[in-house]
Amino acid sequence: MRIIAGTARSLPLKAVEGMETRPTTDRIKETLFNMIQGEVPGSYFLDLFAGSGQIGLEALSRGARYAVFVDNGKKQVACIEDNIRFTKFEKDCKVYPSDVLSALRAMERKYQFDIIFMDPPYNQELEKEVLRYLATSSLVKEDTTIIVEASLETTFDYLEEFGFTLHKIKTYKTNAHAFIRKQ
Helix, strand or coil, X not given: CECCCCCCCCCECCCCCCCXXXXXXXXXXXXXXXXXXXXXXXXXXXXXXXXXXXXXXXXXXXXXXXXXXXXXXXXXXHHHHHHHHHHCCHHHEEEECCCHHHHHXXXXXXXXXXXXXXXXXXXXXXXXXXXXXXXXXXXXXXXXXXXXXXXXXXXXXXXXXXXXXXXXXXXXXXXEEEEEEEC
């Protein structure tokens, strides 16, 4: 696992040992960033269920102004902090070591994000809880892009009820990225 492009290009990143996380593969990460490359420079980027922090760090390497990482696992937070130090992005980010909904509440009126990425544990509907919260949150602007990495079985048929639309979906062999925006 490594940074693919930008100022920290080719730097290797640590991953959490064991089966607690599913790091996004380099190929899928590259496809994702190719799809959002015009939105990343100068953006405020939120990485929820961050694991190793690789998605937010990739965004910083590609010119994001600031990134916030959220994870509640002790090993994950330690890994994120190690990766931030190694890539020398300490001044460009913050880590919230808590559950996602508590972190979102703590961030209200402190940030507005251009891109929100989340990679929650699959098939537990955690993305639905987060989207329900974000529907009325000050963290989301009219043009914020929300990206959910999810299993192929995940449905987003509730989005309209929350005031969101499914802008596009990119399907891979084992998972998908759903791109969501306000209506």
